[in-house]
Amino acid sequence: MSRFAFHPRRFWAVVVKEFIQMRRDRLTFAMMVGIPLLQLILFGFAINLNPKHLPTAVLAADPGPFARTLLWALRTSDYFAVTRVVDTEAELRALLERGEVQFGVSIPVDFARRLLRGERPSLLLEADATDPAATGYALSALNTLVATVFDRDLKGLPPGLRATPGPVEVRVHRLYNPDIITQYNVVPGLLGVVLTMTMVIITALAITRERERGTMENLLSTPVRPAEVMLGKLVPYILVGYVQVGLILLAARVFFGVPMVGSVPLLLGAMLVFILANLAMGITFSTLARNQLQAVQMAFFFFLPNILLSGFMFPFRGMPDWAQVLGEVLPLTHFLRIVRGILLKGNGPAQIAPELWPIALFMVVMLTLAIKRYRQTLD
Amino acid sequence: MNPEWAIDVRGITKRFGRRTVVNNVALQVRRGEIYGFLGPNGSGKTTFLRMLCGLLTPDAGSGTCLGLDIRTRSAAIKERVGYLTQRFSFYEDLSLEENLDFVARLYGVPRRRAAVVRSLETLGLTARRRQLAGELSGGWKQRLALAACLIHQPELLLLDEPTAGVDPKARRDFWEELHRLAAAGITVLITTHYMDEAERCHRLAYIAYGNLLAHGPVAEVVRAAGLSTWEVSGPDLWSLAETLRRQPGVEQVVPFGSTLHVSGRDAAQLEAVAARWGEGAWTWQRIKPGLEDVFISLTETARDNWGP
Numbered sequence: 001m002s003r004f005a006f007h008p009r010r011f012w013a014v015v016v017k018e019f020i021q022m023r024r025d026r027l028t029f030a031m032m033v034g035i036p037l038l039q040l041i042l043f044g045f046a047i048n049l050n051p052k053h054l055p056t057a058v059l060a061a062d063p064g065p066f067a068r069t070l071l072w073a074l075r076t077s078d079y080f081a082v083t084r085v086v087d088t089e090a091e092l093r094a095l096l097e098r099g100e101v102q103f104g105v106s107i108p109v110d111f112a113r114r115l116l117r118g119e120r121p122s123l124l125l126e127a128d129a130t131d132p133a134a135t136g137y138a139l140s141a142l143n144t145l146v147a148t149v150f151d152r153d154l155k156g157l158p159p160g161l162r163a164t165p166g167p168v169e170v171r172v173h174r175l176y177n178p179d180i181i182t183q184y185n186v187v188p189g190l191l192g193v194v195l196t197m198t199m200v201i202i203t204a205l206a207i208t209r210e211r212e213r214g215t216m217e218n219l220l221s222t223p224v225r226p227a228e229v230m231l232g233k234l235v236p237y238i239l240v241g242y243v244q245v246g247l248i249l250l251a252a253r254v255f256f257g258v259p260m261v262g263s264v265p266l267l268l269g270a271m272l273v274f275i276l277a278n279l280a281m282g283i284t285f286s287t288l289a290r291n292q293l294q295a296v297q298m299a300f301f302f303f304l305p306n307i308l309l310s311g312f313m314f315p316f317r318g319m320p321d322w323a324q325v326l327g328e329v330l331p332l333t334h335f336l337r338i339v340r341g342i343l344l345k346g347n348g349p350a351q352i353a354p355e356l357w358p359i360a361l362f363m364v365v366m367l368t369l370a371i372k373r374y375r376q377t378l379d
Numbered sequence: 380m381n382p383e384w385a386i387d388v389r390g391i392t393k394r395f396g397r398r399t400v401v402n403n404v405a406l407q408v409r410r411g412e413i414y415g416f417l418g419p420n421g422s423g424k425t426t427f428l429r430m431l432c433g434l435l436t437p438d439a440g441s442g443t444c445l446g447l448d449i450r451t452r453s454a455a456i457k458e459r460v461g462y463l464t465q466r467f468s469f470y471e472d473l474s475l476e477e478n479l480d481f482v483a484r485l486y487g488v489p490r491r492r493a494a495v496v497r498s499l500e501t502l503g504l505t506a507r508r509r510q511l512a513g514e515l516s517g518g519w520k521q522r523l524a525l526a527a528c529l530i531h532q533p534e535l536l537l538l539d540e541p542t543a544g545v546d547p548k549a550r551r552d553f554w555e556e557l558h559r560l561a562a563a564g565i566t567v568l569i570t571t572h573y574m575d576e577a578e579r580c581h582r583l584a585y586i587a588y589g590n591l592l593a594h595g596p597v598a599e600v601v602r603a604a605g606l607s608t609w610e611v612s613g614p615d616l617w618s619l620a621e622t623l624r625r626q627p628g629v630e631q632v633v634p635f636g637s638t639l640h641v642s643g644r645d646a647a648q649l650e651a652v653a654a655r656w657g658e659g660a661w662t663w664q665r666i667k668p669g670l671e672d673v674f675i676s677l678t679e680t681a682r683d684n685w686g687p
Contacts, residue, residue: 013484017473024472024511218468221432222485223457 005225014224014232018206022236028202036194036244040187040251054102054138054317057084059092064112066150070123073149074105079138092126096175098351099337102128102135102317115150115167122169129174130340131185134315139172146170176261176344183256188343189312191248192335195241195271196278196306197299202240203282204295206233207374212291226374230367234279241275242268252343261346270338270356277331277359280366287373306332331359385410385535385566386431388442388449393426393435400426402589403440408568408582410534413561415580416570419678423589424570425465428537431568432462445534458486461528465539467520471513475504475523478512479530486531494530502526518549525556536560538569542576554579574671585677592677601673607646608668609653611639613661626652631676642672 022029056074060067074080083101086092092104106124114121125142127135146168177184207229210216219229245268252258281302289295307313309327316327327333334355341347341355389405401423408414418424429435431444433453442449444456469478479498483491499505502522507515512523521541528536542550554576557567561581569580577583577597584594593600611619616639620632623641628648633640643649657663 007487009487010485013481016484017470017477017481020477021470021472213471214464214466214468215470216468217434217464217466218462220434221457221460221462221464222482223454224485 006227006231007225010224011228011232014229015235018233018236022240032198032202032240032244033247035198036190036247037251039190039194039197040248040255052078052138052318053081054079054134055083055100056080056103056105057086057092057095057101058082059086059089059104059106061109062107062111066112066115067107069149070105070107070146073145077141077145079141096126096128097341097345097347098354099128099341103138118167120167120169122171124171124173126173126175129177130344131311131315132174132177134317135174143170184258184344185340186312187248187252187256187258188339189336191245191252191271191339192274192310192332193307193312194244194248195275195335196332197303198244199237199241199275199278200282200285200302201296201299202237203233203279204285204289204299205292206283207286208289208292208295226371230283230370230374233283234276237279238272238275241271241279245271258343260343262342262348264342266349266352267339267342270335270342270352273356273359273363274331274335274338277363277366280363280370281331284366284370284373287370287375306330309333311336328358329362331362334358382446383409384443385412386414386442386444386568388431388444389440391427391430391437391440391442393423393430394438399589401430401437401586404586404589404591406584406591406594408566410566411561411564412581413557413567413569413579415577415583416568416586417572417577417583417674418570418586419588422587424586425539427586428462428539428568428570431456432460432537433457434462458531459534461531461533461536463524463528463536463538463541465543467512467524469512469520469524469527472511474509474511475499475515476508478523479527482527483530488531498526498530517544518546521545521549521553525553529560534565536565536567536569538567540570540572542571542573550576574669574674577670585674587678593673597670601668601670604668604673604676605644606642606668606673606676607644607649608640608642608666608672609649610635610664610666611641611656611661612637612664613659619656619661623652623656628652631672631679633672633675640666640669640672642668642676644676 058071058074060071071082071085075082080103084095086095089106092106095101096104104126106126108121108124111121111123123146125139127139129135150167207216210219249260249264253260282299285298285302286295289298305326309319309323310316310330310332311327312332316324316333319327337355338347338352341352345351384407386406386408388407391401391404391406392399393401404423404427406427416424416427426435430437431449433449433456437449445459447456449456470481473481476495476499479495480491483494488494496505499508502525504519504522504526507519512520515523525541528538542553545553550573557569558579561567569576571577580597582594582596583600585592585600593603595603613619616634616637620634620639623629623632623639628643628645629641629652630643631641633642641649641652653663653665
């Protein structure tokens, strides 16, 4: 089909042209560097919220009646939703790494025996603290809960045997971000936000500008094909995206001391898919918009849900179901999990793969739509 | 399919909404010919050109451009046609050289760099090659546009009002270039509003409100219009013009400098009018109608599809 026809020579002609135009367009260039810097300053502080029903995995090494009581109490509390019951420590850790659960509760082997003896057995709670806002309230809720949950079970015991201050000691391990530093969560997130914002707007303007300046008529009268124009326009901005990434990563390291546990090359690789997805979105907008103003409006319209529903500003699990469904469609949602996963948790390819393919899918759908929407005539 | 024709189309129709912009137009242009395409503003000239090079799809009609079906082979047609748009449509933020280089790459011109240098030389743009296109004056922009249209050595040039707003000297140079190209075998279809340019064409067609009203060599178009024209000179021509317009047989009265051109298709009636007013202070002289007289007459009588 001629619409998807592709010739490297014509594609390259468009690439060269776009590079020259980009070099001459100082304002756009300044914007591409200015936006990440501005955002870094603006989002120094995050907004906290109080998410509930956080997925929790329970490892019950002592499956006695007390464990059942505890499980029941967790289930009926607003903060925890026991989604998995696992048998091994490794399983629990894997669930946390993949971000499938926010908390892991471990009930030790001799929990019941020590509880009855009043020895204050410890209950281990591991929390995925990459997003501190998501865990804070839940942790304090657990302490209150544990203090009273066994009251009925222990009623028969003489008061002397009851331990003060409480029957169980709750030990909390905040994983990945033990000092609960908000910036650890926000700054890597900014990487995705900045890319979404600039990539979409810049490319949204790309084709509308040609139409508005009248150069489209000329372009259409040459043998150049849609795919060549689209991809030719994307390439220079991939480079711009990486410049922004470099800037933010540098700031993350130097100013905010964000740990980089995982592989940075892996992050840069995953980023390519994300950048392409956003560029494809922008190109699609530019085939829909009649003029540059409309293109910018569309880009902002897209930007808003990205900021609000992706888990950047508010903990993803704090959102209502419908919002989560919407959020799952957005590339930024998945990218945030990838970037936080790699930088803070040290995730490898296996753990990020489930988040990468939705972004890739989004990209393919958008690019196809853009090529289909691109009008080869002025009709 | 006659290989002699560079353009051979018939029944070409284009509607935008309920308005028919090009109505059942047939046109044949020989190879190596300069063909003028004339008509008032909004008469469908640009739309017609755009259909020839695949920028618009005709709603009806068929035909070939350089022997290729305009409906199905537009990609191949684009490779061999140079289209100069009415509005300057190259990149103002690229230099002349960069613009030409971009176009040359798109068309896959062999030995591209040499071609760009040659093209700059031919049109006398070498000294300005690093200047941004946006900084050029109208005449120079036009030269750049023409150079860009020619860089892939097209067989057919479609030029949409290439000389609008260009000074007389530059216009004459431009036309010399066109005749040189035509002599080299390139076919040129050009739209214009200038009568002197129309007369430089080998053949021409006149289109008004979407309808093709006349076509052929200049002399033939004038003859076919069947117009008689009288030149009137004398005092107070302005009020005379008002009176004459009401006379039977007078179809148009147009001031030409210090004279009036009175035209009509009914020669006998017009002669009677001339005889009646010729006795007064005015001198009446029968002249050969010019192209302009013919076109104004054609336009006036054509049904205006913009009206109610």
